[in-house]
Amino acid sequence: MNPHLSATTAAGEADDVAPAWDGDNGQWWDWYMSLAADEAPTSLVDVPAVELGSLPTEDAVVAELAEPYDLPAGAVESFAADGFVVLPRVVSPGAAELLRRRLADLLATTGGTALRAREMLWLEDPLVSAAVLSPRIAGVCAALLEVETLRLYHDSALCKEPGAGRTPWHHDAHHFPLASHDVISTWMPLQPVPLAMGPLAFARGMDTWRLVADLPFDKIGTSYDRRVAEGLRDAGVAVHEEPFALGDVSFHSTLCFHTAGANATTRSRMVLGATYYADGARVVDHPTMVSGDWQLFVPDTAPGEVAASPRNPVVTT
Template structure:
């Protein structure tokens, strides 16, 4: 792995309030202002943009329009630009993720560059846990903008509280119209929440169980976002087929989870701790 050392910032630790922690537990997502210094985001942006532009060439036209691939991994932690590694391994990002997961040690799982071009398509509603064979409640993603984001750019939209509703209806939400989805969620006591304008340095965190998607990018600017996923050090491998889901996408999700297990944890089996050198600890609470 070509990673170098995690970035050490000359800043105090991020202090999350009890209100913020309770909001994450209630909603399954939280925006934390200025987790990162804008200057460090701007400094890392050229390397991240170069990586994203190179890897996006591997995608189909449709995938480039959405800004993501639903069938392949294109960002590899094992061969990574040192500047990109230092950015995604930021101890401040990892510390917030650990606090929200209520764990003492946290590992990095993977990262993606979700670059939705001007005029790009919407992102389908989904829950991350459907594609990842790890304990769902021990997974979290940081959604990190590389540019200032405004409403018309296709911002992350989440179903608040859906992390408590692990149901087939939510897993297959993309089959519903926006109006039907809003009504369905309302009947379950949930509501759709858009992250709102995000400045460089702000970060949105969400649980792997939280239903989310994004509308089209109706602006004239690329929506440049890096998503970094983490898991608690105590998380264990799950059987790719061992979850309750009765939907048209079940077989596709199982196949993706099996692929994920082969690619990321090839020597581990269900029940094992997800400990590998390819997914190092990036934050440990100091007592």
């Protein structure tokens, strides 16, 4: 019995995810983090604080985020082939630090000892809104997906605390209740992320998910995480796991299998993430518990209907 599951969601076989999630999304994260196979680190590495001097004003950060980002040559082709791309200096170090401080304030009263998480902060805070709805980020996402119009699914403020363990292997097509593969997620760390802090890691190859598509999910234990790792290793799949410099942002497809390492440092790993999808996508016919409280993100929308609620605005690119 997984202690994070209710009687309803725990019922049935271990791979039965048909019940709707009946907790909040903080409880969902506690459950999902419990599915990682590796133990949390027992010793922590000191990492220095970032000293940037004077920081930009909020208005200056908003103006920066409104400016387009020049994609490096080959980025679109790399994303199409690999399922992800990590781009340098998408935001300035000063903008990242200002956002980090804002998220620290917004997460200050959020529960959770390993991973503190909140979504939909774009509805509460103008600086977060400027980042999540920014033409700079949306423009990159639209270019990588090669679509014209995107909507926001939700944002995610994620703080992995010192000593917190791995995030299990997964791909977002299993999570998001969207009947489309034109879905992309961003991962914007708000401090440098050395390997010891647990950067996001990606299984290379847009079609790599097919190699493990038949593995049964395990909603109770860690077998799915272990079997995915073994399947990728046995197939010789390359895993991209590299440090993130301050200002780097990754973009990954909903089909891209990814994980994140434990935070074996003495500092919190703060990240602002967001997910976008091509306008016109519908909610799947049968959302499952793996989608969490998805109606918080797409309210007043029934399964099978177009996902176009007021909480899913079109983002300017």
